[in-house]
Structures are given as structure tokens and as C-alpha cells.
Amino acid sequence: MHALNDELLVKEKGFRQYSNLYYIRLLGLKTHVLNTAQKKWGSILESNAVDTVNKILDVKLGVTCCIVGTVYMEMRFKPNILDDVTKEHWAPPSPPRPKYCSADDNLFLEDESGRIKLVGDILKREIRVTGVIMAVLGKENTEGNFEVYDICVAGFPYQPSAPVITDDKYIALVSGINIGPNYSSALQLQLMTEYLTGELGNSFVQTLTSKIARMIIAGNSLQEIKVVEDEKKEKKYGYDSSSYNAQPLSDLDNLLNEICSELPVDLMPGGNDPVNTFLPQQPFISGLLPKACQNSTFQRVTNPYWCEIDGVVFFGTSGQTIDDIAKYVENEDRLKLAEQTLHWRHVAPTTPDTLWCHPFRDYDPFIMKQTPHVYFIGNQKEFATTIIKGPEQQCVRIILLPSFAETGNIVLVNLKNLDCHTVSFSSTF
């Protein structure tokens, strides 16, 4: 776990081109994809004397073969930096589109030698996202496109065996607390704090809450700061420090300090939080949360985050990865998208194309080296969960966490049997 989390910390300051990231991603996943392709198409590959072509440029016309590469989606509505640069300055910028997909998208397969366009009806049924490493079986037709017969991806990685736990032990997962200047859910937050610290309820309820062993906050603890242009105020150059309100951060600090006296807390950053925007998001700086950081039970962690509690492996993100993948497809079944990232063996394939990320040089930290037991994604619209079975008896509980500020729900996962349920906090005022 420590090695996996260590990979997510950005240690070097310099920036470079992103081509390296794609190259190491291909290198890292190519062997796994080929192994899975061997298992899936083994009989076809041997009987027809179909060989795996090492370079896409070596594909010959009319010969059935199997090639491995990175998917690139050419989409009309995808934000393109060249369009931004060449467009007219006086036209107002168009609002960002919620979906990038359209009917006339083209799919290319690329590797270090070249690229080839993929055609075929089977592609329409697949979830097509830039950055996925996949193997395709097919042949080149006269137009120079590659007709696809079948597709294969890397598949689930190895999962360490789940430990046998006899007592009930719960982990609390929260996301989207969204503390802001005019905070409407302050009462719900206080109820949640009292519930977790055991101040609420009778002895039966307190026995239940005493079994909560840890709390993981999956991002968006602070509200998005919207700059409101005040017409009456004279515009000043530079930064107007009087418009900054430090109250939300100190409220968050007090809240965490109170919970930390009872529970170990892991704080992950999210899209709205005061950390770097590109993935992997680095932990909060300790100076921002001085009171909370004094507690030994408080941990500031990265987004995404690997965690092992009593042998059960948790892995989660604050939602940006799945939100970005959802822009590439029409359907909104987020559980299916989360399951698909496990099949692709990559958490965030759309980086760095549409999702900002750090240009790693030697390794891609988003490649999943092992299957977690619990995979949680924060800041989704509503709570949803399912259990996914992998081909080698892997078993994953996927949980979509709702935003606490909107729904007042937290999720409790039982380590004994991976059951999970929500607890909602509300009042009739």
C-alpha cells in the first residue's frame, strides 16, 4: 500500500511532454493485454496461423492479425487547444459541453510506430474512451481501415485474498461536505459529527457507532469558490484580499479536529478543494488545517487513494475520473463505467487527453496493479452499489458516494462481509 500511495505523490517539479506517459502506459499494460488475448482467442490465433503484429505499421492488407495499441477518439466536440487559439477573440467563449460524444466520432488505434483507423459494428457496443490499451483482432481492408472482429482488454488484476474478520467493523465513507460561507447543512454536519463521536442516540445506537473504525472523506470538503463580480465596487489591479473568506477552512478544521479525537480520519482532496487541480491531487498542506494536523489520527492523503484496513484493500477517487469518462459515452450508468475501469486495468484512461494530469516519466500510477476489495467513487449524484465478480474469483464492492451537502447521507461499509448501507441525517426544520 505504501508503495502504491508513494507512486501517487508528485516529487519532481518540472513539466514535460505527455508522450512519455502514453508510452509507459502501453509498455505497462501490453503484456497483460496480450496474455488475456491469448486466453480469449487462443484457439483462433493458433488455428488460422494468425500472428500478433508487433507494430501497427507492419499490418498487411487482407491478413487477419491481432494488434495492440492505445485508443484515440477523434471527437468533434472534445475541447481542442488549437480551436481555442485560432478562434476569433471577440466571440464569447462557448460554455463547456456536458458530452463530447457524437455520431461521427472516429476511433484510432495507436502505438509507437503509427496509427490505424478502426471500423466495425462491434465498436459501437463497447465503451470507447481515449487512452485505453486494447488488443483488436481483425484485418485491414482496401480503404486502409482496420475491420474489427473482436476486442480484448487487460482485464482484472490480481486480488489478494480477503481476510476473515469475525466481528462487525465499519468504515465510514463521506464525500462532498462542501462547507461554504452560507452553509445550509450545518445542522446535518453537526448531527453526523455527534453520531460518529458517539454522543447521539441511546446505548444501542452507541454500540453500533463504536464499531466504526475509520472515516475516509472522499473529496470536496470545501465549496467551490465562485468569484462574484460586484459592479458597484471599483475594480482594482492585483488581488483583492478582502474578498477572501477564511471561515469555511477554519470550520472544516474544527470539524476534523472534533472527529479526530474519536476516529482516525483520512482526508482526500477533491475538485473544489484548495490543492492542485491535475491528477493525482496531492494531499492538503498541513498549514491549512493546523488544529486537525496536530492529531496523530488525522491523515492527509492523495486523490486517488489506496488504503488497507485489516487486510481489506480500499481504493477510491473523488469522482473526477468517472465524471470525465461519462462525457465520452451516452449512457449515464456510472456503476458500469466504474466496472469498466477495472476491466481496462486503468483508473483514469482519459488523462492526459481531457483530464489534466502530471506528466509522469517512469511509471503510470493510474495502472491498477491489484484489484481492491472496495472501490469507492465520491461526489456522485446518488448512492449506488454493486458487487462485481472477476474472472479469477476476484470480488469487488463498487460504491458511488453521494454528496453529503445535498443528500445528508454517509455510507458505512462492514469489513466482515462488505455489506454497505447509508445513514441519512436530516431535520424537519
Next chain:
Amino acid sequence: MLSEFEASMSITGKTPHAVYCICGITKEDRHAVLLVPKEELEETKQKYKTLTSIHIYSMEEHRPKDGSALVITDYKPTTDESALVITDCKSTTDESALVIMDCKPTTDESAHIITDYKPTTDESTLVITDYKSNSMEIDQEQSPQLLSKKQALPCGKRKVSKKRIYQDAKGFKVSEDTYEWESFSEGECDPRQTGINVKIKPERSSIKNSVNKRGKRKGDDSSQKSLLNFFGKI
């Protein structure tokens, strides 16, 4: 505890308003924790399949307009250092456990400061979960001399107070204030220096410090204004 208080008040005739907290499983099979005013208690109970607990959450003279009144009462007053301050009082249904949350006596330096009591399922025992010993106060008196030496070094190590929370042999949760060495770099200002100074000399320098801070702020503002004036206003 609060239910006893309510019973005693109703005898005198002035029944204050009570807000109840219901924990249970609703008819849609969802665990929920809900705050209801006393009037709506019965009808809300019908919506629940199983009720795990009902108890009084808070009491006030009149029905509060919205939830913010309940939140604000929980904020701990920080300036009042002279009195014993009981800020959170939560009732439980087992009447034999004494529940006082967050007691903070500060001027009594000779006694142990007990800061957080948490109720346990064992009704007869009192559980002390946080205690700070008075040795902390002594350390603070000695530390200004150390600090003055450290001010000469712009970068190096400084003593930081950290809270360590662990379970001791008897199963009690203990939180201990310890001092640890932490390295810091030049240019970082140490807010704890001013904080500790205020505690040692309570009245005089606290006023002085606040005046200084105000004075500094004014000075900053004037220089900032002049700099912005250079760029002009749009």
C-alpha cells in the same frame, strides 16, 4: 438527564420546547437520524419501521425557526477563560451515566484538566477520555527562553506540540499532548510564539498584542493602497 429536566419543568408549569432525535430504520429500509420538534414527534414515529432510539436532543424556550440556532449554541466561547464552561450537554437514556462534554476550566493550573467525557455502554462507569496534565503549563513557562534562542536561527528545528491519541492497557482512549521536534525553514513565522506569550502574561500583553496587530494591519493597508494607486483604478 434532559428528560428529567423536562419533567421537573413541566411540574412548575413552564414547559419549554424540546427537540427530539430519532434514530431508526425507515419504511424504505434506510437508516436515518432525524431531529424533530416535539409537536411532530408522534407523526414522524409512524414513518419508521424500527426505532432504535428516541431521546431529547436539546431544550429551549420556544421552537427554533431553523436549525442554525441549534448549531450556534455548540460553538465554544474562547475568550472566556475565567469560568468553568459547559458547552455541550447531551442526554442519554441511561440515567446513571454522568455526561458532561467539553469542560474547559483554564485558570486552575494545579488541577488536572478533564476535557472530554464520552458515555459508554456500561452504565455505571465514568469514562475519562482526554486528560491534560498540568505539566504542560510548566513547559510553557520555560519555553519562551528556548524560543528566544531559536529566533536567532532562521532555519532549523522547532518544538511543536502534537496530540497523540492511543488506547492504553485498560482499553481507555488517551490523548496526550507531546512535544516533538519539527524542522522548518527560514521565513516561516511561528504563530505559536505569540500565542504562548499571551498565556504567560495574561492581561497586559494581550491588550498590547491586539493593539499591535491592529496597528500592523493599518500600516499594511496604507502601503497596499499606495501601491494600488500606482496602477490606477479602472
